[in-house]
Amino acid sequence: MADIRPEPGRGSATPLLDRVHRPADLRALDGSTLTALATEIRGFLIAEVSRSGGHLGPNLGTVELTIALHRVFESPRDRILWDTGHQSYAHKLLTGRKDFSRLRAKGGLSGYPSRAESEHDLIENSHASTALGWADGLAKAYRLAGRADRRVVAIVGDGALTGGMAWEGLNSLADQNLRVVVVVNDNGRSYAPTRGGLARHLSARRTAGGRRQRLREVPVAGAPLYRALHAMKTKITNMRAPQSLFQGLGVEYLGPVDGHDIAATEEALRQATRLDGPVVVHCVTRKGNGFAAAEQDELDRMHVVRPRSAAGGRPPADWTSVFADEMVRIGAERPDVVAVTAAMLEPVGLQAFAERYPDRVFDVGIAEQHAVTSAAGLSAGGAHPVVALYATFLNRAFDQVLMDVALHGCGVTFALDRAGATGSDGPSHNGMWDLSMLQLVPTMQIAAPRDGTRLRAQLREAIAVEGHPTMVRYPKGPVAPDIEPVARAGTAEILALPDGPGDVLIVAVGPMAAAALGAAGRLAAEGVAVTVVDPCWVKPLDAELLKLAEAHRLVVTVEDNGRVAGAGAALAQAMRDAGIHRPLHQAALPQEFLAQAGRDEVLEQAGLTARGIARDVAHALARLRVTDHEEVV
Ligand SMILES: Cc1ncc(C[n+]2csc(CCOP(=O)(O)OP(=O)(O)O)c2C)c(N)n1
Ligand SMILES: O=C[C@H](O)COP(=O)(O)O
Ligand SMILES: CC(=O)C(=O)O
Ligand SMILES: [Mg+2]
Numbered sequence: 001m002a003d004i005r006p007e008p009g010r011g012s013a014t015p016l017l018d019r020v021h022r023p024a025d026l027r028a029l030d031g032s033t034l035t036a037l038a039t040e041i042r043g044f045l046i047a048e049v050s051r052s053g054g055h056l057g058p059n060l061g062t063v064e065l066t067i068a069l070h071r072v073f074e075s076p077r078d079r080i081l082w083d084t085g086h087q088s089y090a091h092k093l094l095t096g097r098k099d100f101s102r103l104r105a106k107g108g109l110s111g112y113p114s115r116a117e118s119e120h121d122l123i124e125n126s127h128a129s130t131a132l133g134w135a136d137g138l139a140k141a142y143r144l145a146g147r148a149d150r151r152v153v154a155i156v157g158d159g160a161l162t163g164g165m166a167w168e169g170l171n172s173l174a175d176q177n178l179r180v181v182v183v184v185n186d187n188g189r190s191y192a193p194t195r196g197g198l199a200r201h202l203s204a205r206r207t208a209g210g211r212r213q214r215l216r217e218v219p220v221a222g223a224p225l226y227r228a229l230h231a232m233k234t235k236i237t238n239m240r241a242p243q244s245l246f247q248g249l250g251v252e253y254l255g256p257v258d259g260h261d262i263a264a265t266e267e268a269l270r271q272a273t274r275l276d277g278p279v280v281v282h283c284v285t286r287k288g289n290g291f292a293a294a295e296q297d298e299l300d301r302m303h304v305v306r307p308r309s310a311a312g313g314r315p316p317a318d319w320t321s322v323f324a325d326e327m328v329r330i331g332a333e334r335p336d337v338v339a340v341t342a343a344m345l346e347p348v349g350l351q352a353f354a355e356r357y358p359d360r361v362f363d364v365g366i367a368e369q370h371a372v373t374s375a376a377g378l379s380a381g382g383a384h385p386v387v388a389l390y391a392t393f394l395n396r397a398f399d400q401v402l403m404d405v406a407l408h409g410c411g412v413t414f415a416l417d418r419a420g421a422t423g424s425d426g427p428s429h430n431g432m433w434d435l436s437m438l439q440l441v442p443t444m445q446i447a448a449p450r451d452g453t454r455l456r457a458q459l460r461e462a463i464a465v466e467g468h469p470t471m472v473r474y475p476k477g478p479v480a481p482d483i484e485p486v487a488r489a490g491t492a493e494i495l496a497l498p499d500g501p502g503d504v505l506i507v508a509v510g511p512m513a514a515a516a517l518g519a520a521g522r523l524a525a526e527g528v529a530v531t532v533v534d535p536c537w538v539k540p541l542d543a544e545l546l547k548l549a550e551a552h553r554l555v556v557t558v559e560d561n562g563r564v565a566g567a568g569a570a571l572a573q574a575m576r577d578a579g580i581h582r583p584l585h586q587a588a589l590p591q592e593f594l595a596q597a598g599r600d601e602v603l604e605q606a607g608l609t610a611r612g613i614a615r616d617v618a619h620a621l622a623r624l625r626v627t628d629h630e631e632v633v
Contacts, residue, residue: 014098016040021096023070023120034262038063041090042290048100049089053307053424054111057288057300058157059089061187061259065155065283066090068265069183072273073153076119079138083131083156083166085112085124086304087185095120104424106597111425126428127393128160128366132169132182139178151273153181158202159190159343162365173278174250181272182251182280185259187287190343191300195363201245206256206284246280255282260289299346316478320417322452323474324349326459327386331357337463338378340364340387342371348388348417368393372400372412379410384463387412391419391431391473398437401469406441411466414438415459419448419473420511420560420589421602427593430602434473435509436565439539443468446539448510448559448567452479458536473510475560476599480511483534490544491537496520498529504617505552506532507545509559509567516558518610523617530617538567545571546578554624555584556617560608563588585620587613 016037020026029037041063049056067090069080075095082088089100092109095118102108113121123134131154142150156166161184173180186202188194194202244253252275257268265283272279287301288294294302306315331337331353338360339350345363354361364371368389375385394401394416405412419431438444445465447458455474462470485493495508496517504523508516513534520530531552535545549555549571557568568586575582589606603609607616 014040014044017044017093017098020094023075023094026067026071026094031263034067038067038262039290041093044093044100045089046291048103049305051308052100052103052105052108053305053310054103055086055089055303056291056305057294057297057302058087058187060289060291060294060302061285061287062087062155062185063090063289064262065183065185065259065265065285066094068262068269069153069155070094071262072266072269073151077149078151078153079122079135080120081123081131081134081138081152081154082113083123083154083160084128085126087155087157088113088121091120092118104426104596106595106601108596110596112428124426124428126425127396129156129163129165131156131160132166132173132180135180135182136169136172136176136178139173139180140176143178148179151179151181153183153269155183155185157190158184158186158188158194158199159366161202162190162194162196162198162343163367164369170246170249170251170278177250177277179276180278181269182278183269184255184280184282185285186256186282187285187301189287189301189303190366191303191347192343192345192363194343194365196365198245198365202282205244205282208256244280244282250278252277252279253282254279256284257281259283259285317452318477319452319455319474319479320347320349322455322479323388323415323417323459324352326456327353328356330460330463331360334384334463335360336382336384338362338383338385340371340375340378340385342366342368342389342393344388344390348390348415350388368397369400372397373404375412376400376404376408376410379405379412380408384466385412386415386463388415388417390429391416391434392422392429395433395437401438401444402441405469406443409443409467410469412469413459413462413465414469414471416471416473418476420475421594421599421606421608422476423597423599423602426596430589430594431473431475432560432562432589432594434471435538435559435561435567436569438471439565439567439570441469444539445470445537447472447536448538449474449536450480450508450510450513450534451482453482454534454536455479475511480514483513483517485534489533489548490542492533492535492542492545492548494531494533494548496530496532498524498531500529502529502531502552504528504530504554504556504621505548506530506613506617507549507555507557507567507571508532508534509538509557509561510534512558512560512608515608515610515613519613519617522610522614526618528617528621535567535571539570541571541574546574546580549575549582549584550580552582554617554620555582556587556613556620557584558587558608558613559589560603561588562591564591583620583624585616587616 104111112126135154246253378385449455487494506516
């Protein structure tokens with residue numbers, strides 16, 4: 001993630017934008033005014049997003065495309081669907097949302113489309129490659145309802161197009177001959193350059209288009225030659241290029257068109273709407289366009305920038321960098337260890353591994369399902385794959401984890417970054433499902449390290465396991481300071497022991513250890529004797545942990561995962577199975593779609609802080625005194 005300094009003189013004065021309150025207002029503007037509006041929007045985004053943080057590069061690339069879309073389509077009668085949704089800032093501005101002062105913060109604008117914000121938004125899940133599925137369903141529904149007037153347009157990045165769902169969508173659009181316009185927003189990048197056969201195909205089409213474009217720019221001899229070539233190559237429209245992969249599937253193809261040329265993009269879109277079936281408009285854009293620092297950012301074209309408050313100076317070491325470092329060391333010792341990423345090499349911390357062992361890292365595109373099954377294959381072939389993903393993105397690959405990896409006894413390690421609350425990306429990005437989901441997988445071993453030392457150690461332990469899958473989960477943000485154990489209970493580690501017998505056992509999962517210790521301190525001051533234990537391995541739970549539970553009056557589990565079926569629920573079940581009848585209170589994230597806020601705010605709201613845990617324990621103890629034999633309090 002890049003630090004940025006906006007170019008001096010850039011402000012957010014927006015006289016033209018002030019005249020646009022809704023998409024229809026755009027239709028009254030002429031060509032040069034539209035170009036000036038694009039410049040204004042770009043200046044606004046650079047100034048605002050540099051301050052708030054957010055997806056700067058992708059949004060700088062879609063300004064002109066968004067203007068063209070809103071001039072051709074009549075949203076919300078027509079549906080404009082942004083795949084992933086991280087590139088919809090200009091769309092927000094043109095649909096009346098201009099207060100970016102709290103972008104991605106609590107109570108502020110979402111970093112993605114949001115149904116609560118606008119009738120112009122529909123998809124807000126922000127997991128990639130879903131827009132064609134939505135488009136397919138909407139177009140079918142409109143057809144059934146006899147609403148031929150309602151058009152559907154989906155904007156999908158070249159990165160999102162690497163996801164299998166996009167191809168399932170295209171297949172279905174072609175099958176039903178649905179009138180859907182698919183704009184491929186091709187900037188050649190995901191975070192890093194987009195990889196694979198599809199990326200090569202798009203690149204070849206880009207080059208073919210570019211060659212024609214250059215010929216046209218040659219004043220005298222070039223133009224007739226261009227026209228001759230062009231006429232020969234195009235039959236139905238003057239923009240259609242033959243031999244595209246899409247045409248082979250039964251989806252028309254227009255382009256490539258320069259996505260920073262509003263008039264040309266508009267013309268391509270208008271042509272697309274005249275066709276009576278699915279059509280791809282190949283739109284070539286530059287990620288970071290118009291902001292030199294972003295255009296020149298080799299890493300990811302400023303895909304996402306940190307808020308200015310967090311920028312400056314060296315950021316503190318985060319969990320990702322500890323993982324990154326340990327992977328390089330493990331890689332040196334274990335030539336069979338390979339890494340798999342779903343288009344997020346650098347964000348998940350595999351850059352250094354890739355530099356050291358370029359042949360042992362595989363970027364499969366935004367294709368988590370394929371990443372997991374491919375890892376099963378790697379394991380079957382004798383390698384030990386580490387599949388590194390953001391926790392929330394594993395969700396869609398549950399069946400592959402269960403049936404390909406676990407059922408087949410594959411030694412695959414899942415390294416899940418951004419596990420727990422992530423906050424500013426809203427409900428879609430909190431990593432609060434993995435502990436529940438992977439509890440269901442027979443043979444899966446789950447580690448939740450509490451600090452950097454434990455992350456290194458447990459990653460090693462996990463990678464040493466063959467014959468079944470392992471998972472290591474860790475959160476977003478600075479790595480927690482090391483906490484040394486005071487005793488052990490099997491594989492669990494005791495972090496605090498009272499002098500005498502304990503009243504309360506706090507089972508702190510992973511990075512919740514520090515807050516649990518803080519709570520124990522507060523409770524001790526009130527005369528409550530608390531033992532704090534870190535299970536280290538959340539699955540399987542060590543029998544010693546059950547003995548500890550039996551030795552206390554109240555058990556409290558603390559985890560940054562949804563409360564349903566997570567570590568607390570697993571312990572409650574293990575205790576019941578073992579005939580241990582102790583009341584158990586679960587402190588966890590509520591099983592809800594959590595509103596966007598800072599990560600700390602989300603944790604605070606869920607009571608996952610020292611104060612919150614101490615308060616919960618005190619309440620639970622008070623209730624225990626009243627009802628005595630309650631099992632879950
Ligand atoms: C299922 C899933 N995996 C990973 C991501 C993380 N992610 C968000 S945007 C992005 C790259 C998108 O590339 P592209 O679609 O080409 O859009 P661009 O940013 O280039 O405009 C990735 C990997 C995600 N949102 N969803
Ligand atoms: O997950 C997608 C984000 O927009 C980028 O997240 P991050 O800042 O946690 O890497
Ligand atoms: C949008 C998103 O998920 C990302 O930028 O990673
Ligand atoms: Mg892209």
